[in-house]
Amino acid sequence: MASTRIEWMCKKCGKKTIRLESEGRPQPGTCPKNSGKEHAWVKNRKL
Numbered sequence: 001m002a003s004t005r006i007e008w009m010c011k012k013c014g015k016k017t018i019r020l021e022s023e024g025r026p027q028p029g030t031c032p033k034n035s036g037k038e039h040a041w042v043k044n045r046k047l
């Protein structure tokens with residue numbers, strides 16, 4: 001069974017990161033376009 005990868009994108013700054021679907025959401029981190037708060041991750045696409 002292939003492991004699906006998810007491309008996440010921050011809707012504030014546009015940063016992208018790829019994770020396995022089973023790993024869940026990326027670390028919140030710090031978003032430079034969101035007043036220094038967390039990135040606003042949304043699922044961009046499946047790979």
Ligand SMILES: [Zn+2]
Pocket residue numbers: 010011012013014015030031032033034038039040
């Ligand atoms: Zn961000």
